[in-house]
Amino acid sequence: MSLSKLVLRSMKKNMKHYYLYFFALIFSVTLYFSFVTLQNNPEVLSTVQQSGTATAGFEAATYMLYFIILFFVLYANHLFMKRRSKEVGLYQLIGMTKGLIVRLLAVESILLFVGAVVLGMLAGFFSSRLFAMILLRILEKETFVAMTFSTEALQQSIVVFAILLVIVLVQMAWMIYRVSLLSLFSAAKQADERVKRFSPLQMVIGFLGLVLILYGYYASTKLFDINNSGNLFLNMIIILASTIGGTFLVFRFSVAFIMNSIRLKKNGHLSVHDVLALTPIMHRMKSNAKSLTLITVLTGVSLGIATLAYISYYSSEAHAHSSVPGDYILLEDNDQDFLKKLKENNIAYNKIDYRLQGVTAAVGQLIPEEDQQEGNPFYSMEGTIYTIPLSDYQQRVPEASVSGNEAILTNYGGYMEAMFKLEKDRDIVVSAGELEETFHVVDIQKESIISGIVTGGPGGPIFVVSDEVFEKLATKSDLFQFHKQTTIMLKSKSDIELAEKLYKQTIGSGVISVRDSEGRTMKYTQTSYEGERQENIETLGITIFTTAFLALAFLMTTGSILYFKQMSEAEEERASYTILRKIGFAEKDIMRGIYMKQAFNFGVPLIIGLLHSYFAVKSGWFFFGTELTTPLWIAMGCYIALYAIFAVLSIGYYKKVIRESL
Template identity: 55%
Template structure:
């Protein structure tokens, strides 16, 4: 028999093991090739030109995807080699040298990967237009998208996956070369860990693992309370949660299951035998893979959620940054308003007087931050109460009371202040005692004026004193213009620029209209959510496939046990019920722990990315739960076939 015939027969025999692996490879190639092609699509280049980072974003996504594929393929290949250990041993028993066995398996891998790359590139080429249309839809950009063929994308994809093939072949050759015949025939029979009574130190380590995770969660809730220790706290949280997760899977889970097993005093049901015992036997090896899968799930879910929060909040963020359809300062809106009148465009005006003052830094900042900045005072924007009345007509202030507004997001977390706080407001060297009456997140001034800082609303009498005493600092006005209809929108956008109404200062800095700000946000966040969503899908496919392949291997190894159970009278349904409990652990526990990790990660800093957490978080979690459920059902179906074939 020729080597090629042997390769085809071997692949035909193992096709049931390879089909999901082959599909995952094709999907990865499709994504990689599509990201590469998008960099050269004229419609995409035009739509993302404003962001200035789309091309580099696609390139970075391609490399991140490549790392995901590399980890997935190496792990899957290791599982396949373990599963085929007896087959490899038989090849050597009948006289095949290790070199010939390596050539045989190498040809299989070459055919699989080359086939996946060719199919993936064809599908990627056909679907690249669809990917571009999805991206432009996310960006709300109207354009006719043509199918684009890029030689650069083809060449880059071929090179990257050729390197991947070389790595796979080296891994395979290493495994075959270092394996003895005895090891090959016994690898599937070796128990990972004998089930025995747990020592006190194992119980302590399990408890420490839980404590680490809880501590990591707690630290995440106070992450921004001390900005000076932000990096250190992030590293502590990362180490605590990852280390705690490993200890929980390595010791806590097996310890709990051992208690459950011992509490039954030998009266184990079939479901207990099929679920508890295999998990406990394999916990030492599985703890590493379950930790990896849990962490990858948490990271990908957190990144996807934060990206979705940014995209979901893009319009409301624009409204927070720009308090009207158009904003002008220091009377530069006059020519613009004359043009609006000439076009008979109705509008509303809200003019706000603005002064700058200084407030004691201790009212907003911690002592460590004040010492680091070496500043006892912080500059703030001040507006009179009468100009604030259009937002809050019922607010009244005593002579020493103020309202802190535009106070939300990162500001409210890193610079905490409470109602009733008493501090001092400075004009030059003159200090005036003030008391914070109200705090809110109303948008009064454009972000380009406040630079994201809070705005103080003071009584008119106090503001007049600023006007009288503040001779060095800039006193200016902001006019917010809100259109009553959107006719002549494009013409008005152009007039806003040509009349000079968008000029912020003498240095030539410019203001943006509300629509322009929304479009900038869409360009940035739309590209980000597009990339992270597909990367998250690749993460899901990789982690779910790893779990699935691992369970396939365990099912094949346990087939003899199912044969014995069926011979002594247990039905397929009874055996399958125990398998379902086992899969509930294998897929459910990493998912639940991963969801918890991602929830606390997102909750610690979601306000940096937008103003709505619940909906994006629930949507992404729902998608991840659905995907894990699909993989669990595929695994149960495979076990069902193995149980059926066991007798």
């Protein structure tokens, strides 16, 4: 029989095994080709070219996606070869050399790859338009997206998957040459270590794993504490190592020990549900510990990154408001032509004029005493804080009131407020030139009222003082360059489009020049709220799209690995189901044990992964946005839903195997 006929017969016989591997290949090609086609879409290119960081982000995401695909395909190929190990052993028994077997399987793999690449590219070509529409929707771009075929994406994909094919062939040849004939007939049953006895040491090590995870969670809450001394990077490495190491120890020792303890408490009276759920989990933990740890960590990392990206995108409007707390901000009476244009075009607006005067103060004086650590220089570190008179502030907050040396600290939000909790009813010493005053802070507000240009960034604090105190400070201090801010708020948002055109016509490049008291010229880029929001949407929109795409790839990879592994275990346990059915157990009795097993295999990695991502995100989310709860719940909800789909598919496959076992 010729090699070609042997290949065709082998492929026909192994069709039930090939569909699993074939799906993995098609899925990988579809993801990659759709992503690289998306990058060459004219509508997307016209958007991305405006941002060099976006282009770099796309390129980095492409390399990351290829790494995910490489890992996924190599695992699927390893599982596929494991399921065909007995067949390879039979080939050797009838006299075929290992070299001939490698050639046979290599031809099969090449045919599979060619078919998968063709089908995957077709699927990727059609899905790329959908992804492009989603991206442009995220960027709030109203553009028609046409079906485009990119020869550059085609060439890149062919080269990438040709390299992947070579790697797969090397893996396959290595697996065949390195194993003995005897081991091929038992390879499908050797992957998991059978735990024969449990010792107190295992309980101690398992408990240590829980302690390491809890320590990692606790340390993450203190990572950005101002009193937390030490190297930030080193602390992050320690948290990562303790969390990952603890996860492995929990899966390797704690779970098996708990399952064995439950079994012992039953005094040998095990139901069929226990046999099908507790015992398989307990006896497979060495191999499963590695894969479940990897899946848990990948879930936590991908979910954490996706959540942080979504927090940034979700908070884009809040970021814009922090930088531009009004529809338009005019500094130092600049751009008065803009106000004339608004009047000429009958655009109604409200205007608030804020007078500004800088003082020097150490805001750390307002941190609660119990949170202060001796020797920390932050509490005495002085910086520039602007003051505004009460009469100006009352245009925004009419009910506000201060007298004497009382002050309201406002404009204090963002990561500053999250990291440095300030306390009201405290005194703070400020200086303006030779004048020194003590303010009694009666209230602290988060609302942004002064531009980030003035405060040096979003969340910079502002003191509201009485008009008398403000006039006293103004006569003594001449150190700071900003003295006035005009906030413009349109009465009707329907005028925003015309107002934006007028604003761009009058301010030009948006660069303003301000001279300080020493005669130095300072240049600042001024923009509108809508312009700032659109810039945030474009930058963060591309970020959330690429991270969500990679998170989807991670999720599909980890979910598929769990699904493939459960399919393999179902095939290994088929004989056991046949025996159970023959002695009288109904399908629903067996399936109850399967439900418990799948709840563990999919639920435990997901729950621990969600906890990992929650504490990772909570440790520093305030650097990325202003809202945690909603983005976090939405991202977690997507992950739970997709994991549930894989669990349902796995249960469905078990049900099919059980029905066919009799």
